[in-house]
Amino acid sequence: MSSEIAAAPLPRPARARSMRQRHRNQLVLRSALIAVALVFALFPVIWIVSAAFNPTSSLASQQLIPPNASTANFEELLNDPLHPIFVWIRNSVKVAAITALLAVFVTALTAYAFSRFRFRGRRSLLLTILLIQVFPNMLTIVALFLLLRQIGEYVPWLGLNTHGGLILVYLGAQMGINIWLMKGFFDSIPRDIDESAMVDGASHWQAFWRLIFPLVRPILAVVGILAFVGSYNEFILASVLLRSNENYTLMVGLYLFVTQTFAQSWGVFAAGAIIGAIPIAVIYILLQDQIVGGLTQGAVKG
Amino acid sequence: MGQTTIEARGRVSPLASIRTSLPAITLRFAGLALVDAIAVWLLLFLIRDRVWPLALGILAATLLVNAVNLTDRLYPLRWMSPAFSIIILLVLYPIVFTVYTAFTNYSDGHLLTKVQTIRRIGQDRFLPEGGQTYQWTGFRSEAGDLTLWLVSPEGQAFLARPGEPLQEAVLGQPGIGELDEHGIPTRLDGYTRLEIRDILPILDSELALLEFGEPPFTFKIKSIREAAQLQQRFVYDSSQDSITDQRAGTVYPADDKVGFFLSSASVPLNPGYQVTIGLDNFDRLLNSPALRGPFVQIFLWTIVFAFFSVFTTFALGLFVALLLNDPILPARRLIRTLLILPYAIPGIIGILIWRGMLNQHLGVITTNLVKLFGWAPGWFIDPFWSKVGILLVNLWLGSPYMMLICSGALQAIPGDIYEAADVDGASGWQKFWDITLPLLLVSVGPLLIASFTFNFNNFSVIYAYNEGRPPIPGTPTPAGYTDILISYTFRLAFETGRGADYAYAAAITIVIFIVVATITLLQYGFMGRWEEVSENV
Missing domain, CATH: 1.10.3720.10 (MetI-like)
Structure with missing residues (x-):
């Protein structure tokens, strides 16, 4: 960074202000795009968590924030012999x-x-x-x-x-x-x-x-x-x-x-999916660098 | 003992330090003996049943283990023998077996070897029209089990029970009651005699269906008084290599070209047997219009699917990596972790979540699209939109990986290149196209090709999304619009509605082998990675 300033012609105050302005605009745009990427990445995850705590359990009746959230689906998981x-x-x-x-x-x-x-x-x-x-x-x-x-x-x-x-x-x-x-x-x-x-x-x-x-x-x-x-x-x-x-x-x-x-037991599936996914997700997030390193040398995730 | 030579090159000679302590040797030979005992036991069974390919595979692995453990010269391989046994049996053997199968007619109706087929067909028995007949009397136990008292034309008596060997009946034997005026016992131990009035109602429905005795000596009831010995219907003649139907007199010579015993009128005896048929499977693949149609269609979609999967995930991953590649961005680490989440969730669970969200009637995405635009794509019923849906799900699954490798590669690009570009007054676009992308492609290029071959065989996405559906109408074997080659072969082998065709599936597998191998060789060739790999070993 320092060498860049030294190499550039001495900035006039007006130009510096406009650059700062441009930089701020860029940051806003950048943040907005990152927000979109986050929504794309996280929406399915949030949706499945919401489904797991939705006591009606049906795909049709699901809302983003379940009105009377409960752990009914998790309890049903325990007592499903099939x-x-x-x-x-x-x-x-x-x-x-x-x-x-x-x-x-x-x-x-x-x-x-x-x-x-x-x-x-x-x-x-x-x-x-x-x-x-x-x-x-x-x-x-x-x-x-x-x-x-x-x-x-x-x-x-x-x-x-x-x-x-x-x-x-x-x-x-x-x-x-x-x-x-x-x-x-x-x-x-x-x-x-x-x-x-x-x-x-x-x-x-x-x-x-x-x-x-x-x-x-x-x-x-x-x-x-x-x-x-x-x-x-x-x-x-x-x-x-x-x-x-x-x-x-x-x-x-x-x-x-x-x-x-599928449609009837969506909530129960969601509860099971979460229980099954959490350990793996934790491992991945804790070891993301090593895993990427290993995968880069080896194959791609299956 | 205890002496170690250091070679001139500074490496330990493998032979130098093989210690010969007694416990170690005992342990090694005990282990080897155990392995050999298991292998021999298994081999005996395999040879008895003539399962040659598997027997050869196990023999190869066993010989290897013995060679390396008994020869000191092969000491380094001793360390590798467990791994190599597994590779030989579970990686090499299946590959060789697949290649072999592609040149056979292995399919439903041709599952057995010729020897096994002759044995199987030879089990068929029939009731001869004329010939010797036996007089029979029936007995029934409390539990309903039936026994026949048979008297041969020569007057000899036998007891025959279903599934048990024939018993010669000797008078006065324990269990046989007193005889009536015709020399037939009035009762047997635990059994009561059936009278005519007992027999008539069950003669056709029960008695006539049973076979008494144990093969090959079995008897069937012909009429209310007579029973006859069943005879082997199909007799194999090894000198003619043909099977003769004893009932009809038809001769079925073996036709090793098609794997059937065929009569002169081309009527086959079922089941057929396994034969090698050369390139016939490949010939069908290329020249049979009914099979070629779906094959070409599926082949093209496989390439399109793999290409767009790599392209979209790479484009999005790189884009996000560039967005995040700004040190002043707040909470960069947290954002990165959140963005990795789709990658951290087991893939199948992710796909199933999307299946729910895209559900035709109830899914959150579909219903909201309908609310907004009055229309939503047929994510699972329309051929085009099914493909779009799969690419969308695969984009969600795969872009975090691309983001991770791109961020790594971006940080490895030296900063002074950009400074030099700034001095020359390059715009942001120019810097991206002329510096970032080319340099990035050098480092992640091989990974993109690896990703292509991975997606070329990305079975689980296709299968878990919609099992390859919607179906292509009018194909002779099940095929779907979203099937890729690997899922198509899977259906040929396992979706047995119209008969499993392992051989044809294996032929398609070889096509996949060739494509994957070509791409991989190109990868190593173009990237000069083969030399790099070769030097580093």
């Missing part, structure tokens, strides 16, 4: 948490090896993983469906309509990109650390487990959270692979809820 929303949330959390834990552990091992060892075929292996990852696994959805059906005949807890099978599919879906992400993080940790440890007689495993693993723990947490959110939000694979009400994840359950009884 739409056990808390069972669905539990399923979602279970699937997402196990996926995230396994994904972090398995990818950390792989990424560490890619980062620390030099061996023949390492480069082509890394590039192959990147290439395979180009094909979204949703494309092979038919093959995955048939695969789980076949496995399920011999190992029932990994078959169709099981959380075990779904977790396996999610693990495969995220593996490649997570390996690349994490390898980048391992690369940023100086090799001297593990090398000096190994000079002192530590094995690779000890160097990894005792030294490197604690150092990258924050990064592992981010990868884990990304995996968690990704699995929690996933809809298509879950809706193909899960078949029964008590096994649905939240997204599948909410979708069916909406297609079955």
Whole structure:
């Protein structure tokens, strides 16, 4: 800024005033446009919150500020045996948490090896993983469906309509990109650390487990959270692979809820949507920088 | 032991520090043994059922795990074996299987292998017209279970129950009551004998429908006195590779081109079986007018959808990022956080909220448009406005992401470029078009292409908005105006109203593979990113 003033010819008072005027006008215009953007972004959110507290629960009777707001919809959620929303949330959390834990552990091992060892075929292996990852696994959805059906005949807890099978599919879906992400993080940790440890007689495993693993723990947490959110939000694979009400994840359950009884139970859906969305929204807002960083290097949100 | 060599390049040799402590080795071999035991157990079943592709996939993963754990030279891969097993089974195998399926006739009616089909067709039995007959007497238990006492022409007696193996009846055997003048027991243990008056009402409705005994030795009642052994109707002759209908005498030679046993009059035996049919699926895709029509239409919309999704989200995201890119703006951080909110909400929930707001009769947007203008678009019934609606929802979902990456990229543009432009007297527009946009595109360009490929397969938006509807009339397979390629293939496989056609769906998947791969290669090629990636590994 200072160099700009120095470089510009000395401003005459009148011109300075008009510039200030223009700047103020610009700020007003800017603020007005931002307000429009905020309305576009927030109106659906406000609308769904309002619906959740509207006791009449119908899509037709909704107003922006419900006249006699109550938590009736939330109470109805608790006592709806056809739409056990808390069972669905539990399923979602279970699937997402196990996926995230396994994904972090398995990818950390792989990424560490890619980062620390030099061996023949390492480069082509890394590039192959990147290439395979180009094909979204949703494309092979038919093959995955048939695969789980076949496995399920011999190992029932990994078959169709099981959380075990779904977790396996999610693990495969995220593996490649997570390996690349994490390898980048391992690369940023100086090799001297593990090398000096190994000079002192530590094995690779000890160097990894005792030294490197604690150092990258924050990064592992981010990868884990990304995996968690990704699995929690996933809809298509879950809706193909899960078949029964008590096994649905939240997204599948909410979708069916909406297609079955949309207009009448709008308020109840809204209440469920809010409960399901809040944890994820909080995670996103707290970790927005890391998530964007991770996504920029990897894929786009699903 | 304990010795570590540092290579000249300053890197630890992978082999140098493989420790051989006893517990570690024991643990490793115990784990390996467990994995192998499970794999062998699974393989035995798969081979028994001739599920070759899956058996090969599991075999490959198992061999890999064994190789890397038993060979010290492959030590680095040992760390990767869990990840690679998962990638082989859940990423590579499905891709290979999809490609293979595209060249077969895998669909409803052709689900089984040839061996399985011969077994299945061979289960059919029929009641021969002439031949040996048995005299029968019926018995019924309290619970209503039926048993037949059969007497062969040679005078031998048997007991036959549905679904149980035939039992030779020996007189004096426990459970068999005293015999009447014809040598037939008056009662069986737990069963009472059926008299003619009991039989007549249930003969056709119940008795004649039951098969007594266990396949392949089953009997059916022919008349009030006679029963006959059922015979296998379709017998496979491996020397001729044909099936003969024992009842009609028709011969059905196998036709491996179409996957059916076909008679000389071209009547097929159902079910058919799986065969590879070469490029037929692709031929249908390109040359069958009924299928090509919707395919081309859906293909074009997929491109339009992906392009406009990227374009609109990028335009809005960049615009908002520019608006916010002013340090004197108050509460910038808070505004940014609020603007991210649509992105932070799970996508499906966001789409469902929009579905409610756009609802044709009751949605807040629709009703207010009607109030203001007396008209509202058919967000879910009109082909054009459905597409607009989807792009609108996708704009809401996707623009915060674009805003975030654009703000990051804007801050990375060095300020002195703008100062130099100011000195040259450039206007705001000129600065945007000549400096901001080109520099921005360099850094976010690859992300825009990634976003294009993502939206090219953005199944969940299409499906959750309206399941691809409104339907395109008169298509041979279900297809909708808002379907994109991936949701179209999904319908071919799973919307089974007119029969699932996995093979045709797989052929379309390969078209998607090719498009996505081409775009990605172009991305790496143009952006020089491949070299960058290659150097950095």
